[in-house]
Structures are given as C-alpha cells and as structure tokens.
Amino acid sequence: MVVSRDKSPTAQETFAQMAQAAGLRGRLLLTIGLLILVRIGIFLPVPGIDRTRFAQDIQNNQLIGFLDIFSGGGITALGIFALGILPYINASIIIQLLTAAIPALEKLQKDEGEAGRRKISQVTRYVALGGALIQTSFIAVWLERYATNVRGPLFIAETALALTAGSMFVMWVSELITERGVGNGASLLIFINIVAVLPRSLGQTINYAQVDNRNVGPVIILLLVFLVMILGIVFVQEGTRRIPIISARRQVGKRLYRERTSYLPLRLNQGGVMPIIFASSVLIFPGFLAQITQNPGNNPFLVQLHQVLNQVANALNPNSQTPGVYEVVYLILILFFSYFYASLIVNPVDLSQNLKKMGASIPGIRPGRATSDYVEGVLNRLTFLGAIFLGLVAIVPTIVERATGITTFQGLGATSLLILVGVAIDTAKQIQTYVISQRYEGMVKQ
Secondary structure: EEEEOOOOOOOOHHHHHHHHHHHHHHHHHHHHHHHHHHHHHOOOEEOOOOOHHHHHHHHOHHHHHHHHHHHHOOOHHHEEOOOOOOHHHHHHHHHHHHHOOHHHHHHHHHOOOOHHHHHHHHHHHHHHHHHHHHHHHHHHHHHHEEEEOOOOOOHHHHHHHHHHHHHHHHHHHHHHHHHHHHOOOHHHOOOHHHHHHHHHHHHHHHHHHHHHHHHHHHHHHHHHHHHHHHHHHHHHHHEEEEEEEEEEEEEEEEEEEOEEEEEEEEEEOOOHHHHHHHHHHOOOHHHHHHHHOOOOOOOOOHHHHHHHHHHHHOOOOOOOOOOOHHHHHHHHHHHHHHHHHHHOOOOHHHHHHHHOOOOOEOOOOOOOHHHHHHHHHEEEEEEEEHHHHHHHHHHHHHHHHHHHOOOOOOHHHHHHHHHHHHHHHHHHHHHHHHHHHHHHHHHHHH
C-alpha cells in the first residue's frame, strides 16, 4: 500500500492511451460490448405472460419502482435478466458475513492466497444460484396470475428456470468484466442500469414542474441538493489520511541506501460504493419477499409470514408513516457495512508485520503491536466519519423529496448518485492505473 509520489496521468494522456494502447482499448471494448449485451437481454421477454395487465398492476408500486432502478427496467419489462446482478450481490453479502464468522472461510481468504479467493468465489456462485432459484420460484408463483396459456407447476418451473438462467448469465458477465475488462463488473452493471432509468425519472421531474409553476421551486431545490451531494460524494471517495512511513537505512554490499520517506494512504471510505449497494439490497429484501407472497392462499404459515414481511417492508419504506425508522436502519446498515468492508480491506496486524519485515516504521510509533493499534485507531475514526457522511448523503435527499412532495425518483435519488459517482471514480482510477503501467512499459522499452 506504499505509494510513490509520481504524477497522475493527464486527461489528454489517458484518452490517448485509451485510443492507442491495444491492451487498454481491448479491455474497454470488451466491457462496453458486454454491458450492451446485458442491456439487450433485459428486454428479451419471459414468454406466456399478459404484460398489459402486469404493467397496470405495478404502475404505482413503489417497491417495483425501487427494484426497477437496480435492474435497469428489467422488472417492468419482465425480461429474462429481470433479477440482474441482485442474487450475486446478496450471495456476496452472505459469504462475506460468514467469512468473518467461520474460521475455515477466513483461512481460505487470508492464508490460501489466490487459490483460496477462487474457492470463495466458487462458493459465492453456488450460493447465488441457490438464492436465485428460491427468489425466481417465488416470482414465478406471483406471476402465475398473469399467465396466458400454461398454468400450474409447469409455468412456475419454466419461468423460474428462465429467470435463474438470466441471472447466472449476468453474474458470469460481471466476473468476465472484472477479470478481462475495466472496473468492477457488478458495480458497472448496476451503474449502467441506473443510467438507463435516470432519463425517465428526470423526464417525470421536468413534467412535474411544467404542470404547475408552483412546483418549479421545489424541483430546483431538489436538483441543487443533488449537486451538493455529488460534491460531497467526491469528497468522501477521494478523501485519504496519509500516515508517514520511514524506511530504515540499509547496506547492500558496499552501497549504503539512505532513509526513504513515503506514506501509507488510508481512505476515508474504504468500502467505496459497496456499503451503499449492500445496505440498499438489505432494505428492499423484506419488501421483495412480501410482494411475491401477497397471495398465500389458505396456508396459515404463509399468511402469517406475508403479514410479518409486509409490516417490516412498510416500516423500511422511505415514504411510510414512520420515516424515521427507514433513516435510522439505513444509517446503521451503512455504518455496519463500512466497518465490515474496512476490516476486509485493511488488516492492521498484517500491515504492521509487513512494515516490520520491510524495515519501515511510523515515526514516533514502535513496530509491532503499537503500530497495529495505532493504524486500527486511525482506521476506525476514518471509517466512522466516512460512514456517517455517506449515511447523511444517502438520507438528506430523501428527506428533501418528502418535504417538497417530489417522488419521481422513488426515494432513490441519493443512492443512485452515490453509486453513479462512486463507480465512475473507481473505474476512472483503474483506467489511470493502466495508463501509468503503459507509461512505465514505454520507459523500460526505451
């Protein structure tokens, strides 16, 4: 994690490398092509469903509107990619939580290196497959009322398999983008889905302002709040604490190397955009289950389950009669996932051991236990500040929407902005990394 003080590539150099460097150009073209493929698959319809009646029933459904942003319109269109990357994200949450609780998984992650990470990825895929089968089975039962020809178990099996296959294909595409493309595949898929839906939300907002001149003021206020939030998001994503590091003098043969000063960068928000994505997924999950179990029939267990899920979903709805519950739970989830991700990304004990092996130390701090305690304290304070700021950025626009009465963004404007800006920054940094590597390769060849 020790970083040099080399100059970052300029925008002109970045675009030149994107156009000229074959490796980077190939990665970009692969990423764009796969994203287009997923967007096309969203509008490949699941057969045997009365779409007109389905569209009428979900027209004013806030939960469907919430999910539709993450699926890029796939749920409204009832495409085979309707679930998109959500089962994979849910599986990632489960596995990462279990990794901290199960020693065998923790050993795979920390001690097995690349082979261990591959095994964990394989387990995550299986969990995603099982979760997708369960979710799509409930969805198929819910969609049976809209079936045009075949009904019963055959319709449920066909629909569930079609949606599961689509979700698994999207998962494969996301991993392919991560390995051979540019950026994080799962984040980019959510990014492109939000970009696809935002024009519709913006159009509805503009129409809302045109209907009545009195609505212009609230719309302007909401847009100004969003602009301020974008600046805040960039501040959080780019904020770092630089801890100075001094490398001891060493002698190699007859040559004496002097002390070198560098720094250890600790980000204000170690988890990036993932705490927001995970927190949003947890918030919508009870409503999703309540939606697909709304006709439980005569089964008393399903009736009671639907009632409990419905109460939880209503409490976690940003437009409910008790909005404070939504804000508090959302803030707690963001705080939890921020700390959780920070613990996965930076291990103070391992960091102090690596510094000791390299003969480096933090000025005024003894190597070993004192260094790990110091880094852990700094990391905890940074994570707390970053998580609180992220939570406020996510909640404030929702409060403004409620105060102004503008609901065209379905309460997701802040979350969408967080994901959009965060993913854009992370992807731009990865592209800059490739540009820097190309720069050094050119210097070596010369």
